Amino acid sequence: MSFIEKFYRISQKNSSYLCVGLDPHQNMLPEHIHKQENPITTFNKKIIESTSDLVAAYKLNYAFYLSAGKKGVEALEETLDYIPKEVPVILDVKAGDIANTMTHYAKGFFSYTRVESITVNPLMGEDVITPLTVFKDKFFFVLALTSNPSAEDFLKKDSLYQKIAEKINIWGSQQFGAVVGATNNEELMVVRKLMPETLFLIPGIGAQGGSLTDVMKNATGRDHPLILINSSRGIIHKSRGEEYHTAAREAADTLRKEINSYL
Amino acid sequence: MSFIEKFYRISQKNSSYLCVGLDPHQNMLPEHIHKQENPITTFNKKIIESTSDLVAAYKLNYAFYLSAGKKGVEALEETLDYIPKEVPVILDVKAGDIANTMTHYAKGFFSYTRVESITVNPLMGEDVITPLTVFKDKFFFVLALTSNPSAEDFLKKDSLYQKIAEKINIWGSQQFGAVVGATNNEELMVVRKLMPETLFLIPGIGAQGGSLTDVMKNATGRDHPLILINSSRGIIHKSRGEEYHTAAREAADTLRKEINSYL
Numbered sequence A, B: 001m002s003f004i005e006k007f008y009r010i011s012q013k014n015s016s017y018l019c020v021g022l023d024p025h026q027n028m029l030p031e032h033i034h035k036q037e038n039p040i041t042t043f044n045k046k047i048i049e050s051t052s053d054l055v056a057a058y059k060l061n062y063a064f065y066l067s068a069g070k071k072g073v074e075a076l077e078e079t080l081d082y083i084p085k086e087v088p089v090i091l092d093v094k095a096g097d098i099a100n101t102m103t104h105y106a107k108g109f110f111s112y113t114r115v116e117s118i119t120v121n122p123l124m125g126e127d128v129i130t131p132l133t134v135f136k137d138k139f140f141f142v143l144a145l146t147s148n149p150s151a152e153d154f155l156k157k158d159s160l161y162q163k164i165a166e167k168i169n170i171w172g173s174q175q176f177g178a179v180v181g182a183t184n185n186e187e188l189m190v191v192r193k194l195m196p197e198t199l200f201l202i203p204g205i206g207a208q209g210g211s212l213t214d215v216m217k218n219a220t221g222r223d224h225p226l227i228l229i230n231s232s233r234g235i236i237h238k239s240r241g242e243e244y245h246t247a248a249r250e251a252a253d254t255l256r257k258e259i260n261s262y263l
Helices: A003-013 A031-035 A039-051 A062-066 A069-082 A099-110 A126-132 A157-171 A185-194 A212-218 A244-260 B003-013 B031-035 B039-051 B062-066 B069-082 B099-110 B126-132 B157-171 B185-194 B212-218 B244-261
Strands: A018-021 A057-061 A089-095 A117-120 A139-145 A176-180 A200-202 A227-231 B018-021 B057-061 B089-095 B117-120 B139-145 B176-180 B200-202 B227-231
Touching (some): A057 A069, A157 A185, A185 A212, A212 A244, A227 A244, B018 B244, B031 B039, B039 B069, B039 B244, B062 B089, B099 B126, B117 B126, B126 B139, B139 B157, B157 B176, B212 B244, B227 B244
Parallel strands (some): A018 A057, A057 A089, B018 B057, B018 B227, B089 B117, B117 B139
């Protein structure tokens, strides 16, 4: 089953448009976890057990695993294996290169069979995208608009984000989604108008200051919400106590319901 | 010693502005190599032995190692260990994320101590760059202008590449270089004018159709060439015979001398 089909099914089954970011900060792990053989794996497993019926996807930030060395790669593999098969998985790598280099990236990341989607940086243009179309069941979230302050440097200058959005729309919503930061209302309306059928992966709610109300009012699709609201720290590091997974479940459920209250 | 100091020393010692790309294509390896325990390592070692006195740097394309799985990571580590310490090493990863994610990428890639430089994708703006400045001895080649056809989609539209070039110039030539494809004369002149002190990493000569004459006429600096001309396939896969390393040495020396003939 393709990523996009999985997403439609699970979002309905769990009534959820929530994507939980499994990006554990080493220095935010509960103390008792540090004694475990692989603390990151142990931490993630409990989070998955207590949230997998509340989410529409999980997203793993590749950098966080890479920086933990061999233990990190092991944790990445073990975490992927542990995620229930019905929940689609995004590996956040922001890969962006051309021709056979891009094919090598895709092959590398998809060698983890549970990785069903990766994030992509489109700076070099359509040559980044073409090699990906052969990975038919996979899905690619393309960086379109981000909410970090220096998005002003390039993305928001001369409306670059709109040019990217137009291309993503052409590349097709079956394989290509957009990363759209929780930014101001007008920009959200513009990107949705340019990509009416495209699934949006939306970071920046909560910790980074984005407004859920604005996103839900301006970024959702007409016939389907077409959104995945990503939250990481606000859920997985809600508590540093032994019952961190219970706190994570509560935070996930609260956000899930808050999202649904707008639909 | 910092990357940039190493580059100045070795380019003088070897009279070379050549960067050899160690990106072996599995299907282009000489037949006798396939029997080796780790063919990529064996292949690279011979290339390094026969070219290290002719180069100013080596560049390794991360994707090519990633796609080869555990054997690939092993080959990456073994290859890095084998490169003489006086030759600076670039890992081509085109990383581009913000805040602590970027720090995690840098920590991950620099955990290989021989990696002294990485390539960076600046799409998200200065927030990508700020976390890198603490890695004082390291060097970052920022994507500025590429020579692939779809560079027209974004980089060459509304002169985005010029805006990036202006920023790279501000970020400072001690830590930041630019990836500049061998593209048309006018663009090369523009980027050099905008970044007079910046070291350029230049792919696209030969196999990809770029002209060395144009690059040498328009992209070099005033008081120092400030270039690293990258060539991969044209050198490492010059021959598929048992004496591939001798052919590689000859090809590297020819290109090195050709570059120097313009200086």
